[in-house]
Amino acid sequence: MTSSHELRRTYLFSDTYGRSKSPFDQDDADALISTDFRSFPLSHVRREFDIYGRENVMNHMVMLILEMHKETEKSGHMSEDTKKEFAQTSTGIFINAAPRTETMQNGAPFYLATSGSVRIVTTDLRALSWVKGKIETLAVLPNNDNGLYGPEEQFRSSYTPNMMLTDHGLKLEEQSLDLIPDFDEQKWELAYVDRFGNMISYSRNPEEHWKEALKAEKENGGYIKLIVGNVSQRVKIAHSLRDAEPGALVMYPNPNGGHLEIVRKWEDGEDRYTRLHQSAYLRFAKPDIGSRIRIR
Numbered sequence: 001m002t003s004s005h006e007l008r009r010t011y012l013f014s015d016t017y018g019r020s021k022s023p024f025d026q027d028d029a030d031a032l033i034s035t036d037f038r039s040f041p042l043s044h045v046r047r048e049f050d051i052y053g054r055e056n057v058m059n060h061m062v063m064l065i066l067e068m069h070k071e072t073e074k075s076g077h078m079s080e081d082t083k084k085e086f087a088q089t090s091t092g093i094f095i096n097a098a099p100r101t102e103t104m105q106n107g108a109p110f111y112l113a114t115s116g117s118v119r120i121v122t123t124d125l126r127a128l129s130w131v132k133g134k135i136e137t138l139a140v141l142p143n144n145d146n147g148l149y150g151p152e153e154q155f156r157s158s159y160t161p162n163m164m165l166t167d168h169g170l171k172l173e174e175q176s177l178d179l180i181p182d183f184d185e186q187k188w189e190l191a192y193v194d195r196f197g198n199m200i201s202y203s204r205n206p207e208e209h210w211k212e213a214l215k216a217e218k219e220n221g222g223y224i225k226l227i228v229g230n231v232s233q234r235v236k237i238a239h240s241l242r243d244a245e246p247g248a249l250v251m252y253p254n255p256n257g258g259h260l261e262i263v264r265k266w267e268d269g270e271d272r273y274t275r276l277h278q279s280a281y282l283r284f285a286k287p288d289i290g291s292r293i294r295i296r
Contacts (some may be wrong), residue, residue: 005117007165008089009036009045011063014096014157015052022286024276026050028195029061041078041086055097056290058127059183060191060202062120065093066131067257069118087117092164095122095155110141110160112172113180121163129183130202130262138179139172146170190228190291191259197279198263199228201293206258209295213237213251213260216295226251226262228284229291241265249280 011033029049036045051057072086073077108123114137120128126134141163144151147170150157156280162168188209203209216224217237226235236250244250244265252264262280276282 005166007092008093012048012094013051013058017048017050021053023193030064030194031194033064037072041072054289057192059130062127063130066115066118066134069183080274090117090119093120095124095127095159097124112139112163119164121160126169128180132180135177138175140175141170141172150266166182188293190287190289193281197281199274199280201260206260209260210253212295225296227294227296229287231285233283249283
């Protein structure tokens with residue numbers, strides 16, 4: 001048996017690990033993390049992902065991990081013994097993106113947020129905006145006199161993952177949850193791009209955007225004009241990827257959560273080059289994570 005809330009899974013996201021900004025050259029964090037929880041919930045996991053130039057992806061990753069944790073706790077395909085042991089473990093998320101922009105100062109301080117048995121250490125509280133209502137506690141490690149590193153330390157992120165442990169032994173200062181920025185209730189944005197250039201969007205009310213899309217499709221004769229960032233494309237509407245027309249750009253609601261996905265469905269016989277270079281991500285000219293989405 002494991003000790004209570006043993007840190008079993010750690011996911012580290014930093015702008016220091018050194019990888020390409022392109023999703024085609026990145027590990028697909030969404031796919032890997034989902035597999036960890038759904039197939040290997042009791043395994044010891046430690047994964048690292050570089051987020052340099054795409055820091056906005058962290059809202060999606062934090063939300064995904066919290067959702068996977070909840071899904072695993074209530075899983076219908078796992079044994080009761082597995083779920084019982086899983087409940088005695090914890091998951092750690094580490095987020096480091098804190099450039100130094102002021103003379104004689106460290107970057108932003110490291111915060112520790114908790115949600116159930118998920119512990120999130122982050123320099124950027126914006127990464128908690130989507131899940132603000134699920135955060136239970138928030139504390140900060142002062143940059144000075146913290147017992148961990150000195151004021152001239154240039155590699156704080158080599159020390160601070162320690163905060164994911166429940167017995168870290170550090171003196172943290174409690175903070176108000178009001179420090180976490182609110183997410184704009186009206187915003188619809190690009191949340192994630194996977195290994196194949198498929199795009200996942202996020203909004204508080206995906207059902208409203210879906211209704212808007214169905215209305216525009218009817219008015220335009222079978223398609224909508226979708227704008228991601230500053231690029232507009234004709235997009236077909238489908239109720240699932242299976243229903244989508246091969247070769248077309250399509251938008252459909254993901255069955256898990258209802259968030260709208262924008263993809264290009266592959267055609268039979270296409271080579272890998274065509275599949276990637278005709279992907280939704282490239283058709284919309286490589287939009288940044290966080291780009292606004294709207295229907296014209």
